[in-house]
Amino acid sequence: MPAPHSATSDGWPDGVFQNPVIAGMHPDPSVCRVGDDYYLACSSFEYFPGVPILHSRDLVHWELLGNALDRPSQLHLPADTPSSGGVYAPTLRHHDGRFWLITTNVAPGGGTMLFTATDPAGPWSEPIRTGIPGIDPDLAWDDEGQCWCTYAGIEQVRLDPHTGRTSGTARRLWSGGPDAQAPEAPHLYRIGEHWYLLIAEGGTERGHAVSVARGPGPGGPFEPCPANPILTHRGLNHPIQNTGHADLVQAPDGSWWMVLLGVRPRGGTPGWHVLGRETFLAPVTWADGWPVVGRVAPEPAAPAWPAYPVAAPAPRDDFDTARLHPRWISVRSRPDELCSLTDRPGWLTLRARGASLDHPDVMFVGRRQQHLSCTVRTLLDAAEGRGGLAVRLDEDHHYEVEAGGGRVDVAVRASSLRATAATRTVPSGPVRLRIDVIASAQPDWHPRKEPDRVRLGVEAADGTFDVLAELDGRYLSTEVAGGFTGRVLGVYAAAGTVRFDWFDYEPIEAAPDPAPEAILAP
Known part of the structure; x- marks a missing residue:
């Protein structure tokens, strides 16, 4: 197997690749090689x-x-x-x-x-x-x-x-x-x-x-x-910060590489990173018996180097398999009696334990946010309870759009603040919920500019998005909340039994910076 590419004298690889190589909350990487496989x-x-x-x-x-x-x-x-x-x-x-x-x-x-x-x-x-x-x-x-x-x-x-x-x-x-x-x-x-x-x-x-x-x-x-x-x-004035916690590996051709964690802060001062610490790659050469690390290059404008590509995950999970895909993670545990793919075949059924995302035992199933801008949506049946779609950093920092009892609410938790940002009456039956995360445009910088905006609301069958609230994303960042994690996007049950027919996660490659001032609550 050829190595990914060799390092040139200025530290750049002679092939272009995309950093981070593993986006979203994938910190503290440790790597080993067995034959041609890493x-x-x-x-x-x-x-x-x-x-x-x-x-x-x-x-x-x-x-x-x-x-x-x-x-x-x-x-x-x-x-x-x-x-x-x-x-x-x-x-x-x-x-x-x-x-x-x-x-x-x-x-x-x-x-x-x-x-x-x-x-x-x-x-x-x-x-x-x-x-x-x-x-x-x-x-x-x-x-x-x-x-x-x-x-x-x-x-x-x-x-x-x-x-x-x-x-x-x-x-x-x-x-x-x-x-x-x-x-x-x-x-x-x-x-x-x-x-x-x-x-x-x-x-x-x-x-x-x-x-x-x-x-x-x-x-x-x-x-x-x-x-x-x-x-x-x-x-350094570099789009990648907090670089460290590294591991070395040698490719079959003898070249050396380093995987490490880093973050991508956005917005004004001090800069807020929301995806958590991600995994980056850098070339390593040797001089006088010491490793010399090349540049940890940011995402390039050129296409990613195409060798050995991996098929991108399908944007939609229809919950029609025997087990959840390993990308799905839950908070602390996932008891079988509270999370089922067989209770209603083709649907993910969640049963509540704890009244909200504030509860340490909430029944939440989510996946890491891996793009600075993305859309998530789900079709939810809350006839037997209440539940919804959430952006979670931790118990004290999360936004959610929640359905049940003929009503949809947008809720905010930011440290000690708990607020309902919006409420809307909806017809009985399954409802589509949607969250858009829109990264702020970096060129339009000012000292207090937020890293992104989070829009939460209801989606019609034709894709029309009824935005109930638009919130400042900095309150779901490590620089505000503290800790070591990044955002997880997913579904949850707050009361009774809630069923989800499907879940979509789609990156938004580019989006304009919204003009209105972001809000935390109305």
Whole structure:
């Protein structure tokens, strides 16, 4: 298999590809290669199922295989798991004919756990529990076959991956630059005659960075690269920010590549990112035995490089399969008795647990928002309850358009503010609900400009959109809400039983910037 492309002397690849390579909330990427195939895992936080596993043949075009933690016995997220709690930063590796996944569930009763599989699409094993503290665990095997786990701190301990038992005393390895905050996301590699320790530092916000050190063995001693940090966008006027938490992989042709997280802030100051932290790709060359990271290029105007393309998901899910597609995620759990594809064949049936999206146990099924502008719509039958279509960041930050009892309401939750933005009477029977997310045009900049606008309302059978409310998108951004997640778009049941015939998600490639001032509530 050819590599995606090789890096030119200025750091640009000689083929053009689209960044981010995995859009939407896919943070903390960890990658490994087996033959001609690449596999990648990401954090999933409070969502179930957890830890998406993606496959690629070229590092550019990725397809979701499934979720590693797709059974309650693997992933327990109790109701008191806070938003942005749950599953943090996995490491995915292939060793001795088997895939190994190590991650930390920071929810109550969680901890650092190992999972294994012979097929990355699953099934994955039951958890092998370890006593390893902290987050961001990494796995590396030395020449003697010993397994080392390095974790945020940056500390390391020897681990038996088959039992989860550690041996010896944990030791501090290297903590990055002087006074740098949050040394984390370690990955350890044997490359040539050196062992390289790659870490993130500076925090996962605008100060995020990647640094590297090398030593004679997995335990060091480590000398830092004189060019550290080898990647950061802090202080730069660049459309991609917060770059860090990286992993290295070598292509079959010998070229090296880095996957990393970043965000795409929009609007005025300080800039608001709404999709969460996404996965980006950069070329890596070597100079004097140190990795040199090329430019993390933004989305290009030219077409994406076409090798090994993956078919785009169909915009509509008709809910006519035996199981939900793995792109669908729920908040903390998804009990079979509350979420069914067989109760009314061809419809998704949800039963309420909790009165609204504010409730930690709301029955919500959604998918990551992966485009700056997009449209979502659904046909809903709320004859036996109330439910609707929502844009969710967390319990305290969400917008929804909800139907039931012959009425459609648009509701707003922004921190302590709860408001009904609009109400409309509708005829009895199924109703089409729609949400448009329209990214603000970047050239029309002013200091307080919002990142996007969210329009919520009812759609007629001919596609006419009756917009009931238009809301400022900044209140569903990480810079306002805090945390580590991005937006999820989906359907929910707030009371009784609600059925959904289909769900559409379609990107809007370009849209004009609306002239009226956005509102939070009327």
